[in-house]
Amino acid sequence: MLNKKSIEDIDVSGKKVLVRCDFNVPLKDGVITDPKRIVEALPTIKYLMSHGAKVILCSHLGRPKGTFNMDYSLAPVAAKLSELLGREVPLAKDVVGSDAQSKAAALSDGDVMLIENVRFHAEEEKNDPVFSKELASLAEIYVNDAFGTAHRAHSSTAGVAAYLPAVCGYLIQKEIKIMGDALNNPVRPFVAILGGAKVSDKIGVINNLLTKADTIIIGGAMAYTFFKANGFSIGTSLVEDDKIDLAIELQQKAKENGVQLILPIDNRAGDKYAPDCHDITVDSDNIPDGYMGLDIGPKTEQMFADAVKDAGTVVWNGPMGVSEWDKFASGTRSVAKAIADSSAISIIGGGDSAAAVEKLGFADKMTHISTGGGASLEFLEGLELPGIAALNDK
Ligand code: AMP
Numbered sequence: 001m002l003n004k005k006s007i008e009d010i011d012v013s014g015k016k017v018l019v020r021c022d023f024n025v026p027l028k029d030g031v032i033t034d035p036k037r038i039v040e041a042l043p044t045i046k047y048l049m050s051h052g053a054k055v056i057l058c059s060h061l062g063r064p065k066g067t068f069n070m071d072y073s074l075a076p077v078a079a080k081l082s083e084l085l086g087r088e089v090p091l092a093k094d095v096v097g098s099d100a101q102s103k104a105a106a107l108s109d110g111d112v113m114l115i116e117n118v119r120f121h122a123e124e125e126k127n128d129p130v131f132s133k134e135l136a137s138l139a140e141i142y143v144n145d146a147f148g149t150a151h152r153a154h155s156s157t158a159g160v161a162a163y164l165p166a167v168c169g170y171l172i173q174k175e176i177k178i179m180g181d182a183l184n185n186p187v188r189p190f191v192a193i194l195g196g197a198k199v200s201d202k203i204g205v206i207n208n209l210l211t212k213a214d215t216i217i218i219g220g221a222m223a224y225t226f227f228k229a230n231g232f233s234i235g236t237s238l239v240e241d242d243k244i245d246l247a248i249e250l251q252q253k254a255k256e257n258g259v260q261l262i263l264p265i266d267n268r269a270g271d272k273y274a275p276d277c278h279d280i281t282v283d284s285d286n287i288p289d290g291y292m293g294l295d296i297g298p299k300t301e302q303m304f305a306d307a308v309k310d311a312g313t314v315v316w317n318g319p320m321g322v323s324e325w326d327k328f329a330s331g332t333r334s335v336a337k338a339i340a341d342s343s344a345i346s347i348i349g350g351g352d353s354a355a356a357v358e359k360l361g362f363a364d365k366m367t368h369i370s371t372g373g374g375a376s377l378e379f380l381e382g383l384e385l386p387g388i389a390a391l392n393d394k
Contacts, residue, residue: 004176004391005167007044007143013052014109018139019044019169020156020387022146022371023059023077032076035084037148040371042084044145044169045112049085054107056139057081057114058095058156059146066122068094078114089114095121096134104138118156125154132159145169148350148372150387151379161390168391171371176388178368179315179379182347183212187312191344193304193335195220196318196352199243203250204381205317210253215260215311217304219296219320219331223264226251227284235269235287262307266297268321268328275325295321296331305338314339317349317377323356332356340365349376 021041026033041057048055064072078091092100092115100115107113115138118124123131132155136142142164144150149157150172160166168176182190192213194202199222209216218226224237229247254261265284269291270277281297282288296304308314316339320331333356339346340362348354348366350373357363370376378385 003394004173004388005394006173007047007167007169009394010141010165010167012048012141015053015141016056016104016107016139017048017053017141017143018056018058018135018160018164019048019143020146020149020160021057021059022148023057023074024061024148025077027076030076032080035080037371038077038080038084040171041145041169044143044171045085047170048143049110049112052109053141054104054109055112056104056107057089057112058118058135060119060124060149060156061117062119064117064119066119066125068116068120072117072119074114074117081112081114085112087112092116096131096138100138118154124156125152127153127155127159129159129162131155133163135160136163139164142166143169144387144391145171146387147172147175147370147375149375150372150385151375151383153386157387158390166391168388172388174368175370175372175376175379178345179347179370179376182313182315182345183208183380183382186212187345189214189311190313191215191217191307191311191315193217193219193308193314193316194318195222195320195332197221197238199225199240199247201377202318203243203246204383205377206250208380208382209315210250210257210259213259215262215307216254217262217307219264219300219304219335220318221293222318223284223296224293226263227287232285233287233289234293235289235291237269237287237293262303264296264300265303266299267293268295268297268330269293270328275327277327279327294325295323295328298330301331301334304335308335308338308342308344311342311344313347314342314344315347315349315380316353317351317380319352319356323352333360336360336362349373349380
């Protein structure tokens, strides 16, 4: 999976190149509130333009449910791209229709254009071969640079690769290099920090990391299923009763593999699931009736920071508590700070942990912040991502 051709391994000069980007940007009243995903796509786009390619960009935006719905038009993206590239980026009115075809045919070397939201066609998410072929017919080379959707087998992320030479762009190349090295050849000690709502979402990751990491730290609501499995009273904390046996099994497996599995020793708990609840700090074996654990406690913050301090590699996915509420954001903040302060190779999974790191201003202290939440989780699970598997091997 890791030895894929990139844009530098193929001659793009004078060729029409279809580039799948992740331009699924947040919008408010038609205005882009965070252009990060567009900015991150620029190195690949600029490389292709400066090497004489005729660049045809594509992406999805939101969930238009397979119909042309102009609320999900890529027009704001075209405008932002024009601004960032300092030249007009024309937007075709359609995806594979006559406007896209004629605009693509009229491109000169070094030109760039955008086609409309690929999800205006229901065939996209079905990975329909006819639609994939129509997309492919716009170009002579396919580049996938949308890591955020690489775990989906859709026409523009995977299907199209069957009909064209297919390589990755810089974003995907960076993701697979950094995360691949961390999994297969980590600088040790390798510490993984997992949080978030559900054990069930992270079973695959925990299982895979149990064969690779030296230490696995568990925080977030997930921890309470482990506590219950270990016979602690957990009050009204979130628990997955059907995962209790699994929590016992995972702890057993950690012991067998010589992996240190660390659970919180104290917690911040609230008397209801609300930001204005009454909160207390309690040890993990002593959460009172009527209280639910909503964040790790101060002793745990220190313990987790100590585990991170001398790490060679840290991978983090998922918040330590309900970090959306200030009262329960401390654990997530302290983990972000501990990682930022350590000299370890630090890899932050997408989603909540990436948002926390950015909000706290630690982004430039991390080695890598993944551009895909779901995709990075699947990568850490050791699964083959269809959007990467479809690309040509070196
Ligand atoms: P995930 O999508 O699995 O990464 O989970 C993120 C969500 O988990 C966030 O919305 C958090 O509010 C939630 N979460 C984390 N810790 C807890 C907790 N102790 N109790 C309830 N929800 C939590």
